[in-house]
Amino acid sequence: MYLTRIYLNPHRRGAKQLMRSRQVLHAAVMNCFPPGALEDVGMPRVLWRLDRPSVVRGATPRQGSPSCVLYISSPVAPDPSHIVEEAGYATEGGIVVRDMSTFLDGLSAGQRWGFRLCVNPTFQESNQVNARGRKKVLAHVTQDQQTQWVLDRVERLGFRVLTSAEYGGDLPVLEDQNGQRVDGANLLINGVERGIAEFKRGSSRVTLALATFEGVLEVTDPDALRHGLVHGIGRGKAYGCGLITLARP
Template sequence: MFLTRFRVNTARAGARRLLSSPQLLHGAVMASFAEPLPPGAPTAGDAAARVLWRIDHNSRSEVLLYLVSPQRPDLTHLVEEAGWPTTGGWQTFDYGAFLDGLAAGSTWTFRLTANPVHSIRRTPDEPTKRTAHLTQRHQAAWLLKQQERSGFTVVEKAPERRLLSEGDEHELVVHRQRSVSFGKNDRVRAGRHKVTLVTATYDGRLRVTDPDALRRTLTAGLGKAKAYGCGLMTLSPARG
């Protein structure tokens, strides 16, 4: 597995075009592989490994594309369209050693952009419908429900550090909630239809409870809409 980081040059028209459409950016990401695996295809090391990507808007001038993939990518086309062709590039790291080193009980800071949804029905005989969570409280609750099967637990705050009597129990911040719409080719109806996604970014601290399950989460993604920049969780050393 490989982890890749690419800085986007937001001053370029090509970059702004890609950032405006998850569909276009998905195509650019998948074009990074000479012989790409279909999303979600099995690999020798992990039956659920797939191509995952995420855009981090750290500031107006710092926008980063993160990419996790079973194969090493070539982002030359992205540098030419949305980077700095003469001075910039991308960094790709061997992700396997990091994944192998995850240990139960270790603590990490994390970031995740996800599509927090749930299935509802208005009447008992009505088919279930996938619906997005729209509030921070429900979006946070969605992530907390994923903990056990995903191999981690979000660290709880000490009672004296909680600012609210309810809803502030964990070291977790939900921000950058977005609703994005874009056109997608529909092979069945031979046309284009509109896709609308609600996304949220999560920053926090987690403790590893099941290293194997967490490795699957980091390489297979968490939640829906993985082709459109959702589901990629990244870890960094926790300080303090």
């Protein structure tokens, strides 16, 4: 597996066009691979995620362009030269492609990692069916619903989210609904961006509810976590959802 990081220049027309439509960005990502490169049976799918710079009130602006980053996870190395030429930085560090095999093989229970993921949290409504007679797929829209959607899946994904007390550092002063102190009991998962993506796909229009999270996890089942890293999480994988990335916390 390969993980590719591409810095996009938000001041270039090509970058603006890519970031305006997830359908256009999906096509650009898939054009990184030659015909037949992704046709092996059982091969993991291509995942991608677009990270936009977080806006922190009162923070000192960073020098240089905002850090709009496109991540691509793929079973074969991509050739994203067309993206770099039209929307990126043709300089050292503008693009990095890394073979993740050693990292994935080295995952083990008890390791702690910072994580980031963008998901499309959905649920099926048993009382509503679509034109094909199937249960309607609806989107979770509140911060609490979307966070719980992630927490409901972490066990099967092979990790657990740490609490402030487990991770250490300064603990927030917290109280439960009964007024009892529960300092450090909060889970280290934060919603950093939420939004709605709308775009055309052929003659139809697609609407996705997106939620991006950051946090700190502890590995409980390395095989399950490897599967989640390679195959993604939830719906909307073709359009920038489901990719989870790990880094030192």
